[in-house]
Amino acid sequence: MSTSPQNAYSPAVPAAPRTAARPHVFHGKPSSSVTMFPSPVPEVVVPKVALDAISLSYRTTSGETLLALDKINLEVRPGEFLCIVGPSGCGKSTLLHLIAGLCPQTSGKVLVDGKPVSGPGTDRILIFQELGLFPWLTVGGNVEFGMKMKNIPKAEREERVQYYLRLVHLLNFRDSYIHQLSGGMRQRVALARALATEPDVLLMDEPFAALDAQTRDLLHDELERLWSETGRTIIFVTHNVREAVRLGDRVALMTFRPGRVKQEFSVNLPRPRQMEQPDVARTAGEILGYLREEINKSLEEEYADEKAR
């Protein structure tokens, strides 16, 4: 690909002053990278999504209170592609549900364009890990659904269904039902359904985890293309560090129980990227070092649970 910089990632520079200091700041070598994409956003810009000291605790069946998320602060610039990685069970999916307004946080605020939000809104569309496509509707019906709920007139809906289905290369499958499609095609339907409501923020919860490598690579390319064409802000959750580096402008690393943002990394690699690229692999490897600690912690806890039984 292109000339890869020696040190591909560098500690994230906060776009705006943060409300609370992060516990860890990664001090790496200063980045020698000059190839930044997209170009840096001015510092004054209001974050598209800001999480202000978000905490979530819930009562387990055995009656104890579990702190799932602990004072999470995170800011996402407009048009930014943020990836969140963490060990399984760290609450990264929950965090997305929270941003989508599908469940309430215990404390803290979710701000979109600087205004606090509560409840779901079509400015933030979540693509679920299980997709949640409606089996009783055709592909076209699924894509149209969000627009119908927004009372968009029929002619415009029709136009947009065509547009977004073409964008994900599924126009020929418009009248198919979901169960007739392959996994990768369903993924693309979910993407088209989310995009068709034209949200400012796209929240994606491990959308490609269940796919084979070839399909996933293809969808990575498509997602990257769609993102650069539509200029949406994307928050993408994954457990795959390499995927995060492949896609993200920035990677936020979450800790295991309670979920905190441990570190943030800016990925200054040129786009488009590929999973197999050596600099992607190397950057991922370095981030993985930090993640491994957390994975070990989560494993230890699991084994401890087993022993306790």
Added chain:
Amino acid sequence: MKKLAKQFIFYSVLLGIWALLAKLRIWPPYLFPPPWGVGHALWDGFADHSFWIGIAVTMKRMIIGYSLSVVLGMALGLAVSSNKFLEETLGGLLVSLQSLPSICWIPLAVLWFGLSEKAILFVVLMGSLLSVTIAMEDGRKQMPKIYGMAGRNLGASGFRLFWSVLLPASLPFIVNGMKQGWAFAWRSLIQAEMIFLSLGLGQLLMMGRDLSDMNQVMAVMILIVILGYMVDGLIFRTMERRLQVKYGLTPA
């Protein structure tokens, strides 16, 4: 086609054995009627319109009683499944009441409504209402939560969320409940008709007994089986299959 051939052979053999046993006259014909006698009774019954009237009367009651129980059962099931308090109190009562055979409501029905159409409808209602309610309640609970979340995520709320997401998502369960409800209603109705003097198929059956006309008894029994099967096996099963194929629950 293969299945049809198998069924044809099976029923031919069954009929053959029946005819043979009747021919051998092991039991007197008034206890064990021959197939031709039953065929004759069927022919006569339709020829003098008594079977047509019986079917019409029975089906009319069925449609009224069943429709009532589906509408009430769905409302009740929805209420119970969406309210924690109702679920823990009324829900338990409904399940325990379902162990009561619907025929047990007859004494009550007769006392309340007399030997009238209303009493029969009451028995049918009690027979199928509970199964529709319970199926509806189960359906709401078993329905994957993801659909509701996805609907809310895409901007649906209130009635539209119910109408365009929750209802279609639970349709397979609703049809299942309606099918169960039909089966219970059918049994309850025939039972009730056998006890009341009330036209209908149940009464035709009892008339056959009173006249010691075993041919008619068998003929009406066959009629009840065929009618029940036609609705349950053809209408509901086709509906269920179509839904399952459309929803991708079974390989198409």
